[in-house]
Amino acid sequence: MPIHLVDVELFQRISVNFDLLVALEQYSGICTKSLVVEIFHSGPKWWSDRPMLKSIELNCLPTVNTEKATGSIRATVPPGTWSTVQTDPTHRHTRSMAQKTALIVYAHQSTGSFNAAVRDVAVQELTEQGYRVVVSDLYAMNFKANATQDDIIGDLKNPELFQYGDETMHAWMEGRLSDDIVAEQRKVEEAELIIFQFPLYWFSVPAIMKGWMDRVLAQGFAFSLEKMYNNGIFKKKKAMLSFSTGATQTMFRPDGINGDINISLWPLQNGTLHFCGFQVLAPQIFWSPAHCPPAVRTAMLEGWRTRLKGLLAEKCLTFAPCEMFDLSFQGGFMLRPKVKEEQESQPFGITTGHHLGKPLPPDNQIKVQPTDENSVKPSCRN
């Protein structure tokens, strides 16, 4: 079915909303989930190195040099009817650059929960700071948690032996990931800050949030062997965990019944967030809200509000930078001998995970570490 987009009004809508896909949807009455959209203009080729990501790259529209952002937009509804519009050469994109976006990936089933209250404080406080706050309410969205071949549109590369990572990487490159994944990836691209808000489940995130990580943070989009950790794709973005526990703080001490919380947080903070390049802010932990008096819960929420006011100015947690390692299969991706040697005189391991058989650096995963200018420095990129 052809769509006729040649109408100045379309661009007026875009200029108001800066949300091209929504504008297209409203204008054409066609669900943009089934639209492939491509932008051409006479300015710098700001999407050309990632031609498969047209719909995502549309979000770059506001950052295009407005003087040069003339040209045309064309859109198609499969199976391939193209329609073209000319952009208004006098149109100026101005919003955008100033407003920052925060994404809250939220997992709790109940609107009256403590986690909902924590989320609401973040939405309110960040909005007051001028952020555009986007919430992915995973249970409300009925977000699919399991990573299956339904996440790929079209033919599989290897139907005989389905390999989720390989297939989703190809699907990402070819714009064939399922709509729900693409929608979340677009939110990640837009966000400067991502907060994961959840109740701790089995020392980790609830399954629905793990599913978000498994499916949204696809290879190519979120990481590659060349782009990981401090060289990772999202190295300009910040991310943090904000969660509540059933256990008390003392239960998660190194001498408490659950063991050291720093160890519990290592897989999520290092293995997922930092692996994708995020600068990881110290986690916000609400210890055992169900087992404390109402006044303490109120104080926790107020403490969170106060922290949010200065959140983006905080230093991030420290991790071992890639430069410390021999990043080759031959070298086993292991610490360089020189670094190992330098570390010998240090009283603590480098990080919670890279402990080198020594005492763990205290609170490495929950507090920003003081920097010692004379030592081989773990990385904190702000």
Ligand SMILES: Cc1cc2nc3c(=O)[nH]c(=O)nc-3n(C[C@H](O)[C@H](O)[C@H](O)COP(=O)(O)OP(=O)(O)OC[C@H]3O[C@@H](n4cnc5c(N)ncnc54)[C@H](O)[C@@H]3O)c2cc1C
């Ligand atoms: C499958 C599973 C696995 C788990 N694994 C772990 C684990 O490994 N480790 C662990 O420590 N815990 C674990 N837990 C416990 C879980 O982490 C806690 O139950 C959860 O963090 C509590 O958060 P909540 O938002 O559900 O609290 P809620 O029960 O919703 O709230 C706690 C209290 O806060 C009150 N409240 C709500 N809103 C406000 C407000 N605005 N102001 C003040 N008070 C308010 C509520 O009324 C309630 O009294 C697990 C639970 C499950 C179900």
